[in-house]
Amino acid sequence: MARGIKDTVAILGMGCSKFGERWNANADDLIVEAFLECVDDAGIERNQIEAAWLSTAIEEVHVGKSGIPLAEALRLPYIPVTRVENYCASGTESFRGAVYAVASGAVDIALAAGVEKLKDTGYGGLPQRSRGALNDMFWANFSAPGSFAQLASAYRAKHDVAPEDLKQAMAQVSVKSHANGAKNPKAHLQKEITIEKALEAPMIADPLGLFDCCGVSDGAACAIVTRPEIARELGKSDLITVKALQLSVSNGTEVGHNSWDGSHFVTARVASKKAYEEAGIRDPRQEISMVEAHDCFSITELVTMEDLYLSKEGEAWRDILDGVYNADGDTPCQIDGGLKCFGHPIGASGLRMLYEVYLQLLGRANERQLDNPRLGMTHNLGGAPHRNVCSVAIVGRHDA
Amino acid sequence: MNIGITAYGGYVPRLRLNRQAVVDANAWFAPGLKTYAKGERAMCNWDEDSLTLAVEAARDCLAGATPADLAALYFASTTHPFADRQNAGVLATALQLGEILATSDMTASQRAGTSGLLTALRALQGQGGSALYVASDDRKTKAAGTAELLYGAGAAALLLGSENIIADFVGGHQIAVDFVDHYRAQNEAYDYNWEERWVRDEGYLKIVPKALQGLFAAVDVAPGDIDHFVMPCVLRGVPQRIAKGAGIAEAAVRDNLHGGLGETGTAHALVMLVHALQQAKAGETILVIGWGQGCDALLFRTTDALAKLAPRSGIAGALARRKEETNYNKYLAFNDLIVRDLSMRAETDKQTPLTTLYRNKEMLTALIGGECTKCGTVQFPKSNVCVNPNCGEFHSQKDYRFADRTAKVVTWTADNLTFSADPPAHYGIVQFDKGGRFMAEFTDVDVGAVDVGMSMRMMFRIKEHDTERGFKKYFWKAAPQVSG
Numbered sequence: 068m069a070r071g072i073k074d075t076v077a078i079l080g081m082g083c084s085k086f087g088e089r090w091n092a093n094a095d096d097l098i099v100e101a102f103l104e105c106v107d108d109a110g111i112e113r114n115q116i117e118a119a120w121l122s123t124a125i126e127e128v129h130v131g132k133s134g135i136p137l138a139e140a141l142r143l144p145y146i147p148v149t150r151v152e153n154y155c156a157s158g159t160e161s162f163r164g165a166v167y168a169v170a171s172g173a174v175d176i177a178l179a180a181g182v183e184k185l186k187d188t189g190y191g192g193l194p195q196r197s198r199g200a201l202n203d204m205f206w207a208n209f210s211a212p213g214s215f216a217q218l219a220s221a222y223r224a225k226h227d228v229a230p231e232d233l234k235q236a237m238a239q240v241s242v243k244s245h246a247n248g249a250k251n252p253k254a255h256l257q258k259e260i261t262i263e264k265a266l267e268a269p270m271i272a273d274p275l276g277l278f279d280c281c282g283v284s285d286g287a288a289c290a291i292v293t294r295p296e297i298a299r300e301l302g303k304s305d306l307i308t309v310k311a312l313q314l315s316v317s318n319g320t321e322v323g324h325n326s327w328d329g330s331h332f333v334t335a336r337v338a339s340k341k342a343y344e345e346a347g348i349r350d351p352r353q354e355i356s357m358v359e360a361h362d363c364f365s366i367t368e369l370v371t372m373e374d375l376y377l378s379k380e381g382e383a384w385r386d387i388l389d390g391v392y393n394a395d396g397d398t399p400c401q402i403d404g405g406l407k408c409f410g411h412p413i414g415a416s417g418l419r420m421l422y423e424v425y426l427q428l429l430g431r432a433n434e435r436q437l438d439n440p441r442l443g444m445t446h447n448l449g450g451a452p453h454r455n456v457c458s459v460a461i462v463g464r465h466d467a
Numbered sequence: 468m469n470i471g472i473t474a475y476g477g478y479v480p481r482l483r484l485n486r487q488a489v490v491d492a493n494a495w496f497a498p499g500l501k502t503y504a505k506g507e508r509a510m511c512n513w514d515e516d517s518l519t520l521a522v523e524a525a526r527d528c529l530a531g532a533t534p535a536d537l538a539a540l541y542f543a544s545t546t547h548p549f550a551d552r553q554n555a556g557v558l559a560t561a562l563q564l565g566e567i568l569a570t571s572d573m574t575a576s577q578r579a580g581t582s583g584l585l586t587a588l589r590a591l592q593g594q595g596g597s598a599l600y601v602a603s604d605d606r607k608t609k610a611a612g613t614a615e616l617l618y619g620a621g622a623a624a625l626l627l628g629s630e631n632i633i634a635d636f637v638g639g640h641q642i643a644v645d646f647v648d649h650y651r652a653q654n655e656a657y658d659y660n661w662e663e664r665w666v667r668d669e670g671y672l673k674i675v676p677k678a679l680q681g682l683f684a685a686v687d688v689a690p691g692d693i694d695h696f697v698m699p700c701v702l703r704g705v706p707q708r709i710a711k712g713a714g715i716a717e718a719a720v721r722d723n724l725h726g727g728l729g730e731t732g733t734a735h736a737l738v739m740l741v742h743a744l745q746q747a748k749a750g751e752t753i754l755v756i757g758w759g760q761g762c763d764a765l766l767f768r769t770t771d772a773l774a775k776l777a778p779r780s781g782i783a784g785a786l787a788r789r790k791e792e793t794n795y796n797k798y799l800a801f802n803d804l805i806v807r808d809l810s811m812r813a814e815t816d817k818q819t820p821l822t823t824l825y826r827n828k829e830m831l832t833a834l835i836g837g838e839c840t841k842c843g844t845v846q847f848p849k850s851n852v853c854v855n856p857n858c859g860e861f862h863s864q865k866d867y868r869f870a871d872r873t874a875k876v877v878t879w880t881a882d883n884l885t886f887s888a889d890p891p892a893h894y895g896i897v898q899f900d901k902g903g904r905f906m907a908e909f910t911d912v913d914v915g916a917v918d919v920g921m922s923m924r925m926m927f928r929i930k931e932h933d934t935e936r937g938f939k940k941y942f943w944k945a946a947p948q949v950s951g
Contacts, residue, residue, distance in 0.1 A: 188811070192884055195812040200664060200823045204831050204930070205848070205942050207894035207908045215881030217895055221878045224919040272882040273891070323846050323854040325898055329878035453878075453896060453906060 074308045074465065076166045077298040079176070079291045080109025083422045086286035086410035087255040094123075094130045095140035097287035101415075102141055102180065109291040110301060113141065116291065117174035119148045122161035122181040123414035124449075128185035128194055130370040130414075137180050138264040154449025156314070157181060157364065158288065158417025159458035165314055166312070167290050176298055177339050181419075183412035187283040192283055202467040212272040214451030215364040219274050221329030222370060226381040234274055236384035237365035238265035241278045243393050244362060244401045248408025250434040255282040255410030284410030288418035289427075295465060301390050304467035310442065311345035313459045315339040321451040335374035335446065335459035342459040343376075348442070352377050355461075356429060356440030358398055359420035361448035362405040371446060372400070377460075394435070402427065402435050417458060420445035424462055441467040470591050471632035471768065475741045476528025476624040477782035478520050478603075479728060481911050483507040485793045486616050492795045500655025503616040508729030510792060511605050511620045513801045514910055514928040514944070516556055516715040517544045520622035521603035522927040524559045527780050528624035531871050536628070538562060538596035543573035543583045544603050545651070545733050548939050550792040557941070560602065560832040561927050563868055573733075580733040581765060585639045587627055588765075594843055597628030600758050604732025610804045611656050617701045621728020621930065623737035623782065633773040634753065636743060637644075637688060637766040638804040640681035663702060669704050671835060672712075672756065678762035679713045682754075690714035694751040695743040697721050699735035699758065706756075715754070727786055733759075740767075742782040749773055765832045790913070790947050801888070812886040817933040819940050829866065834925060834943045836903055837864030845869075869925060872899045873948055874907075876921045881914060897923050897945045910944040922948035 082105030084097045095402035106113060121137035124132045130136050132147030151160040158181040165177035188194045189384060193211050197203055206304065221406035223233055242262055248254040295306055315334035321327040339351075348354045356377065362368035370385040371444075377398055378391070392400035403409050406416060423441030426432045442463035450455045468652055490504040513519070540554035540562075549557075555570040573583030580602040587600050608614040625817040627636075648666040649658045675698070683690060696719040698706040710720050721739055723730070731738050738759045743753050749771045757763035780788070793796065799805045829835040830848050837849030841859035845867045853860045866915030879895030886892075893909035893916075910918065911927050923945035 190811045195815050195886060197815065200820045201827060203817075204819065204823065204827070206942060207906045208885050208887070208892060208931075209906070210882055210885035210896060212884055213880045213894065214879035217878035217883070220880065220895065220919050230754065269883075270881075270891075271884050272880045275880075310870075319854055320856055322896065323850075323904065324844070324856065325902055325904060326856065329896055378680075 072312050073310050075170045076292050076309045078307045079293045079294040080105045081290045081422045081425045082284050083288040086284045088186050089285035094182050098140040098182050101287040101289045104299050105289045113254040115176050117179045117180040118168050118210050120161040121150045122157035122166035124157045126154035129187050139224050153456045155413050156447045156449035156456045156458045157414045158395045159447040169292050176293045180289040181415035183414040184285050185283050201219045215367050216272040216275045218368045218452050225330045236387045238262045239387050240365040240368050241265050244405045244407035251404045252407045253285045256408040281363050282410045284412045286412035288415040288422050290358045308425025308465045310463050311342035311461040313342040316456045317454045331370050332374045338457045338459040339375045346461040355444050357443045358400045360446040363408050417447035469627050471635040471864040472625050473628040474528050474626035477741045478513045478523035478525045479509045479621040479785035480515050481790050482510045482792045483502050483789050487669045488793045488795045493597050505724040509619040509827050515547050517546045517603040517605050517682050518548050519565050521601045524622035524624040525601050531817040534597045536596040539598040541571050541583050541587050541600045543580045546604050560855045565832045576755045576759040578759030581736050581763035588636050600625045600738045602734035604734045606732045619703050619731050621731035621738050623741045631772050634767040634769045637768050638686040639765040642678045642762050643763045667702050675709050675762050678764040680763040692720050695753040695755045697739040699754040701730050706807040724782050745781045745783045834870040835866050835868050838867035839863045847903050847905045874899045874923045879917050907945040910933050922950045
């Protein structure tokens with residue numbers, strides 16, 4: 068039985084750029100913006116970093132391939148830099164690379180950086196692009212909202228939920244995130260919305276309206292990690308450590324075998340269960356102080372609350388309407404606005420989620436600060452419900 | 468050896484363009500069109516063409532059972548998608564007919580449908596076995612011309628052989644005359660037509676009778692014994708005049724299906740023949756005329772086996788599967804008669820790697836997946852490792868064809884964001900009744916009419932058109948199952 072990652076790695080510093088339509092920023096500008104905050108927070112020199120990971124997903128729009136864009140942006144001194152990509156869960160993959168490197172003892176200090184520069188396509192939404200030679204010949208020509216929208220059709224059928232009720236709960240997911248995002252100066256979208264506005268928005272992919280979809284943004288985020296004892300040597304007393312880091316990847320069963328009903332994420336259930344075990348958590352709803360879930364679409368967040376075992380199966384929509392995941396609810400979710408409002412620069416998103424948890428655990432979240440959070444969870448998903456990768460990370464105060 | 472037709476099938480696109488809508492939209496420019504305002508014409512959905520129509524007609528004809536002695540496949544059309552890539556070859560692959568097969572495209576004349584049929588029948592007399600004969604057309608016309616109102620789109624398929632004949636081939640006669648009533652040069656999109664009165668008087672009324680004389684001289688049937696006179700012709704009254712002149716009863720002249728279908732080009736004689744077979748009783752004679760740079764005349768006589776043929780859609784069934792389209796603008800868009808702003812999402816490169824297509828042709832063109840010989844799980848695509856989580860056997864799968872299996876919708880959406888020629892794009896996971904599933908594009912669906920559990924039937928359709936290189940990418944889509 069593996070020992071697991073719990074408390075073996077501490078976060079020394081984090082940084083995050085302003086997310087949004089950064090018309091005047093290149094990828095390296097975004098990286099530098101996040102890195103300077105991060106390295107200052109860590110209290111180290113750039114040349115103390117021994118290895119680095121760069122996550123970016125749709126590199127063809129702007130960033131380009133390999134670890135070189137990060138090495139060049141920061142003029143890193145010929146250290147190992149690895150570019151990682153796992154759809155929209157890429158950011159957590161970058162973090163996982165750095166954390167595992169430190170945990171292995173191969174290096175003392177590692178950098179995880181994620182960046183996405185999407186607003187060079189000329190149109191809204193994610194870029195329409197090839198999915199591979201053979202896939203393009205038989206896959207349905209689905210968009211991101213279209214693939215996730217299908218969750219709603221299967222969820223309604225499975226749990227016998229009326230379309231209006233589900234749509235209302237989905238609207239509440241977005242209203243809540245907009246309320247939170249309005250308090251986040253780095254967020255892409257900082258305006259509150261009403262339920263009516265969400266319900267009346269133009270339809271993107273049935274039943275997802277415009278406000279059921281997250282923003283497509285430019286941005287970067289990063290983390291510097293080390294071992295707890297080194298963090299103390301460097302003068303840190305208030306340590307935030309990694310409690311669990313899990314990844315589950317679809318193997319084709321959902322899309323190819325009749326066992327999946329289309330209403331939930333198999334991977335999220337596997338990854339969260341393993342993460343709770345790794346972190347020693349028995350009752351997530353009681354023990355987890357806050358969640359940053361991958362709310363690319365309102366329906367994703369809704370079913371994810373069940374897949375993370377926070378809501379009972381078939382009841383998330385009621386919990387959402389009851390305010391369980393609001394800022395003042397039992398388990399605040401997307402307290403920073405989430406993908407919905409903070410924005411979704413793909414390669415940076417997983418690190419952005421960790422950034423908010425990190426700020427909250429250290430009491431640095433200003434207007435959004437929750438009351439004494441001890442354990443925070445991030446859920447970073449890539450792909451589509453029928454074929455996806457799901458990362459779950461739990462970080463907490465070292466003594467939690 | 469007695470040979471003839473052993474089965475038939477038909478297909479007509481579901482969309483029917485309301486002619487009045489066309490006339491109204493063009494009244495400012497071509498007021499004379501109002502003569503043709505009655506009824507409707509079949510129009511292809513954006514993802515249909517002569518090849519996809521042919522696949523459907525052939526499936527209807529084969530009814531899930533390909534004869535073991537099938538020796539030839541013919542595909543007649545003047546609108547084959549490819550000028551140089553055998554279209555019958557694509558058709559054969561889609562129908563999973565195997566490699567031991569003679570395949571030919573019949574083309575270059577409106578008469579190709581009947582001339583090819585005569586050739587196929589005569590080849591069969593010499594060689595035996597059975598042959599599948601398919602004719603299909605979707606002729607392009609310029610906007611606001613009479614042809615736009617007269618033409619339709621459709622396909623017919625005939626299985627030819629010597630056993631279980633439903634209609635004996637009695638005889639045929641051909642006349643070749645380079646009479647150019649219209650023409651279309653290589654690489655031209657539209658026909659060029661000469662004056663109708665000349666076509667009627669010097670063409671039909673002089674050339675068709677010669678073919679009839681030749682036929683009746685060769686067969687032991689008198690004109691007065693013809694029960695069904697199948698003669699495609701868009702000129703009003705011409706078949707009736709020819710029948711009268713030849714001594715064929717006026718009541719025998721078949722409806723040319725102008726009212727609800729339109730003229731389906733080189734397929735039309737066969738479309739009308741299939742329609743006649745669906746209404747004929749045993750022992751009736753059917754005379755079929757094919758026109759175009761001469762004339763073909765073919766005579767068939769139905770047998771007792773006609774009544775025993777398994778039920779199928781045919782042309783009558785296809786005509787009943789119908790959705791009225793009153794939006795002329797949509798017709799113009801589907802037929803590239805207007806330049807639309809398709810948005811930047813349409814700009815992605817749609818190149819088909821031919822190596823990938825060839826390696827996966829059974830999967831992509833014939834919708835063949837796998838069946839695990841260890842656990843029995845059927846799956847799409849066929850893969851190296853069984854998808855059943857409780858099996859996972861390596862290299863255990865044999866071919867399994869999904870095309871003729873019905874499926875049910877598991878998940879779905881109607882997507883306004885992704886590029887579609889006819890938004891919203893409907894798609895979702897469909898699960899086959901005997902197992903297996905994949906995320907399929909839906910076609911021939913109406914907004915608001917899709918739900919989980921809905922029964923679907925797979926149809927061979929255009930997936931994407933690489934207009935940059937002129938290559939059409941085909942795959943199978945799910946369409947609502949028509950009950951009954």
